Amino acid sequence: MVSPGLACVITIPQDPITLRYGFDGFGRVGQTTDPGPIPCVRRLSKQDQLSLEAQIATLGLGAPPESVVLATPCPTGMVQVDLAANGRRWSHRLPQSQAAELLQFCERCTGQGGGAELPNARYAWEGDPWAIWRQGRPSD
Numbered sequence: 001m002v003s004p005g006l007a008c009v010i011t012i013p014q015d016p017i018t019l020r021y022g023f024d025g026f027g028r029v030g031q032t033t034d035p036g037p038i039p040c041v042r043r044l045s046k047q048d049q050l051s052l053e054a055q056i057a058t059l060g061l062g063a064p065p066e067s068v069v070l071a072t073p074c075p076t077g078m079v080q081v082d083l084a085a086n087g088r089r090w091s092h093r094l095p096q097s098q099a100a101e102l103l104q105f106c107e108r109c110t111g112q113g114g115g116a117e118l119p120n121a122r123y124a125w126e127g128d129p130w131a132i133w134r135q136g137r138p139s140d
Contacts, residue, residue, distance in 0.1 A: 004024070004025025004026050005025050005026075005027070005049070005085065006023070006025065006049075006052070006053055006056070006083065006084070006085045007022075007023055007024050007025035007083070007084040007085070008022070008023050008052075008056070008081055008082060008083045008084065009021070009022045009023075009038065009081075009082040010022075010023075010079060010080070010081050010082075010099075010102070010103070010106055011074050011079065011080040011081075011082070012074075012079050012096065012103065013073070013074050013075065013076050013077075013078070015076070017033045018033065018035075018074075019031065019032075019033055020032055020033075020038055021038075021106040021109075021110060022038030022040075023044070023052055023109075024040060025084065025085075027043055027044045027046075027049050028040040028041075028042065028043050028044065029041065029042055029043075029044055029106075029109045029110055030042075030110065031106070031110040041110060041111065042109075042110070042111060044109060048109055051105065052105065052109075055101065055102050055105060056081070056083065056102075059081075059092075059094065059098070059099065059102065061081055061083065061092045061094075064090055067088045067089045067090045068090050068091060069082065069089055069090065069091050070082075070091040070093065074093060075093075077095065077096055078093045078094065078095060078096060079093065079094055079095075079096050079098075079099040079102075079103070080092070080093050081093075081094070081099075081102075
């Protein structure tokens with residue numbers, strides 16, 4: 001089985017809702033304003049997957065030596081990016097203004113203002129997008 005690539009959940013608090021975008025390790029993307037799983041609504045192109053990785057790197061959101069997951073609510077005016085790659089998970093927070101280009105990328109990829117592909121109801125994921133892939137190993 002092929003190991004999945006970079007995955008992330010991007011959380012943006014907005015009064016009175018919280019918007020979350022999710023990119024799974026298999027090149028799929030979705031969004032939700034609900035606290036539950038993020039549905040996969042379309043498949044990203046290879047170019048978009050590379051663009052996401054480049055944006056994450058440009059923002060300096062690389063993986064620290066040890067995984068750190070922030071469990072507290074993300075403050076207003078900040079964006080929380082939870083990443084997973086190579087079996088590790090880590091989180092970063094940055095000002096919403098600094099993440100503006102990444103948020104525009106998320107909106108475009110999830111089809112806002114454009115035609116998103118039909119939902120793929122068979123796949124949904126939370127903060128640990130690889131839980132099913134890892135066949136029941138507990139999330140960290």
